[in-house]
Amino acid sequence: MKAIRKEDGKEIEVQPHRDREYVATESEDEGLGRRIYREQDLIIKEAVDWDAYRRETASRVLASIASRIELYIRENDRCKAAVKDALALTDELIRKLKDGK
Helix, strand or coil: CEEEECCCCCEEEEEECCCCEEEECCCCCCCCCCCEEEHHHEEECCCCCHHHHHHHHHHHHHHHHHCCHHHHCCCCCHHHHHHHHHHHHHHHHHHHHHHCC
């Protein structure tokens, strides 16, 4: 995906690396390696795939909830309640990210 480096305004190609990090797809200035950028150092030019992000994030949130499933002991169907909460948390996170707050 294309991004603009805030430090100098240069357009570069990056790909997601880790949470909130991107790696340049090519080394620059005959360097030995590719540079890693933090999200706040770039302006990402391509739109976010919110559906893919929702699937990945909901999966992680559900795994976290499942590690403390005893919190749902009073629920008739603990699995359905946990999934519902994971999706609600994920959707709220996406709303906040889209708002930029």
